[in-house]
Amino acid sequence: MSDIPALEVHGVSKKFGNAHALRDVSLTLRKGEVHSVIGENGAGKSTLMGIICGRLQPDTGTLQRDGKQVRFASPREAQSSGIAIAPQELNVLPMLSVAENIMIGAQPRGTFGISWSETRKLAEQFLHEIDEDIDTSTPMGELSAAHQQLVQIARATASHADVLIFDEPTAMLTDREAEKLFLFIARFKQRGGSVLYVSHRLNEILELSDSISVLRDGELVAQIDPAEATKEKMVNLMAGREVKSLHISGLRKQNNDQRETVLSVQNLTRKGEFEDISFDLRKGEILAISGLIGSGRTELGKCLFGLQPPDSGKVLINGREVVHSSPSDAIQNGLIYLPEERKKEGLFPLLSVAENICIASLDRFKGLFGLRQGAMVKRSAPYFSSMKLKAADPSIPISTLSGGNQQKAIIARWLMKECDILILDEPTRGIDVNAKFEIQALLTELTDKGLSIVFISSELQEVLDVSDRILVMHEGKMKGLVETNSVTQERLLQIAMT
Ligand SMILES: Nc1ncnc2c1ncn2[C@@H]1O[C@H](COP(=O)(O)OP(=O)(O)OP(=O)(O)O)[C@@H](O)[C@H]1O
Ligand SMILES: [Mg+2]
Structure with missing residues (x-):
């Protein structure tokens, strides 16, 4: 492999109004490496990626691609130079099929225009690359947010780029899907591809990176050698000060056995989504729901909030049976659901x-x-x-x-709205570790005041950190309901799979 870097960023600055999003940032992406960029929320990571992929123009500074100075006036120009991005926010065409979303702009042509069979075949191949098995004829809008994210990743890989940018690719994924992405990245690297990787999940940063750059308030404050990196070191550099604790554990794990039940879900079923789900949520409790993508957690949350009706089963709030035909019914009964897909x-x-x-x-x-x-x-x-x-x-x-x-x-x-029962669907995705800790602490404080929370999260560590009990779901079925202090990550996976 030649020594010329795949990409160099020199002295890039960018202002929005009077605010500096980036200040004199330089970094080098070598061929065949994964270069991670970390930083707190608002540090400038997405802005930097936006400049590299031609979505934004820098105020000052330059880019070099394979040793030659370049200027990308649009994402299309960056693409034709071999740079593709899977952006942080979902950016898909909901009415078009999965295949079209993956192959957009690169559809194979036959004698009579675009060849649809070929489009589907190629799209399937790219999904296969990240080991996903999604029906490519499904309209994009019908997929879950996580699956849309996976399609977005497949679209980036489909562009035949040799520089791939992943901006928070795993925020919505469970560990298992994330692992598949990491395997893809390893193969891509072996082929000589280079990756710019942005994530708040510091474990993955440690697992994947060949180089790590830290941004703070728009400035590049450190480059860390992954061999010497620890989570604590990264967090301290991101925050610019010593951060005491990253885990909330110990604050919770109180005994809620004696408390009254505020929400009772009995044999709730919605065909094709979830089946025979039963649990009691006690006052002041945080009950987590864990499970892989497609385990029916989001559908359950939406059903309780009146967004879609159950086929059978009962829901009781404070001992009284309720039927939520719409969110306003649910809100009136003191139940609120925070959806996973904020943009939509x-x-x-x-x-x-x-x-x-x-x-x-x-x-x-x-x-x-x-x-x-x-x-x-x-x-x-x-x-x-x-x-x-x-x-x-x-x-x-x-x-x-x-x-x-x-x-x-x-x-x-939703915290301002004040309610008795709060269902949070992946609330901390995309939130930096420090702020995440603050939010978890805030939720704990609210439960002390009597709020009861159902906490849906794909991150096992977070589930273990914040909850009193954990309901494990798999493919729409309830696999177990356990006390948080009696389980480990491994045990949770085991319960889901057996
Ligand atoms: N279009 C815009 N207009 C004005 N300000 C913007 C715009 N885009 C970004 N900013 C500001 O630039 C700064 C950096 O934002 P950026 O999205 O790059 O952060 P980030 O590091 O990606 O954060 P996160 O981890 O939350 O995704 C922020 O203060 C943000 O408010
Ligand atoms: Mg961002």
């Missing part, structure tokens, strides 16, 4: 951060002359500090926030 189901991109936080509680902000903006800004202020929500100003559009900070705003929205 939760975000109002043109509204401000404060409005996005307050939108579920608008009745509180009605004044004589419409909504009281000042009150909204004031009322949302505490969440900025308690969640480390980073925004230049609460009145800027939420779409200008980094991915992780958007997610925090949406969590704040």
Whole structure:
């Protein structure tokens, strides 16, 4: 392999308004290496990737590709130079099939235009590369967020690029799907491909990286040799200070046996999605639901929230049977569900951060002359500090926030609403380790005040850290309900698989 780097970034700066998203950042991506970029939410990672893949233009600085200076005026130009990205946010065409989404712009042509059979065949091949078996004729919009993410990854690999950028590829994936991606990356490297990798999951950074660069407030503050890296070292560099603890364990694991049941789910079934699910949620408890993608967790959450009806079974809240035909029924009964897919189901991109936080509680902000903006800004202020929500100003559009900070705003929205039962679907995905810890602590505090939480998460460590009990699901079925302090990660996987 030649010594000329696949890509060099020299002194790149980028401002949005007056805010520096990147300041004089330089890095080198060698051929055949995985170069990870880490940093807290809002550190500038996605902005840097956006510049490299031609979506954004730098204010100053240059890029070199295989030793030659380049300028990408558009993502298309970056693509034709062999750079492809699987972006952080889902960016798919919901009406088109999976095959079309993967092959978009690169569809094979036959004598009579685009060859659909060939398109499907190739798309299947690319999915096969990441070991996924998704029906390529399904309309994209019908897939779960996690599967859409996998298709997005397959699309990047389909472009025949030799530089691949993954911006939080695993945020929505369970460990098993993530492992498949890592195997793909290993093969890609062997073929001489180079990878820029962004993730908040520090274990994977340690597992994958050949180099690690740390961004903090838009500046490159360190390059770490992975051989000498530890999680603590990375977190401290990201935060710019000594961070005491990364785990919340010990705060919980209280005995809830004696507490009253607030939510009782009895033999709940929705055909093809989940079957015969029964559990009791006690007051002040955090009950986690763990399982692989497609285990029916999200569908269960949506059903409890009245987004889709069950086929059979019962739901009781405080001992009284309830039927939720719509979310407003559920909200009236004190139950709220925070969806996993924020962009599609939760975000109002043109509204401000404060409005996005307050939108579920608008009745509180009605004044004589419409909504009281000042009150909204004031009322949302505490969440900025308690969640480390980073925004230049609460009145800027939420779409200008980094991915992780958007997610925090949406969590704040539902915490403000005040309810008795909160179902959180992958709430901390894309949130940096430090802020994640703050959010977990905040949730624990709320349960002390009587809130009961159902916590859906693909990350086993997080499930073990935050919950009192764990319901394990697999392919729509309940595989076990265990006390958190009696299990390990290995045991959870075992329960799911047997
Ligand atoms: N289009 C935009 N308009 C204004 N500000 C922006 C825009 N895009 C990003 N920013 C700002 O630039 C900074 C860096 O954002 P970026 O998305 O690069 O962070 P990140 O490191 O990817 O964070 P995360 O881990 O949350 O994804 C943030 O302060 C963000 O608010
Ligand atoms: Mg980002």
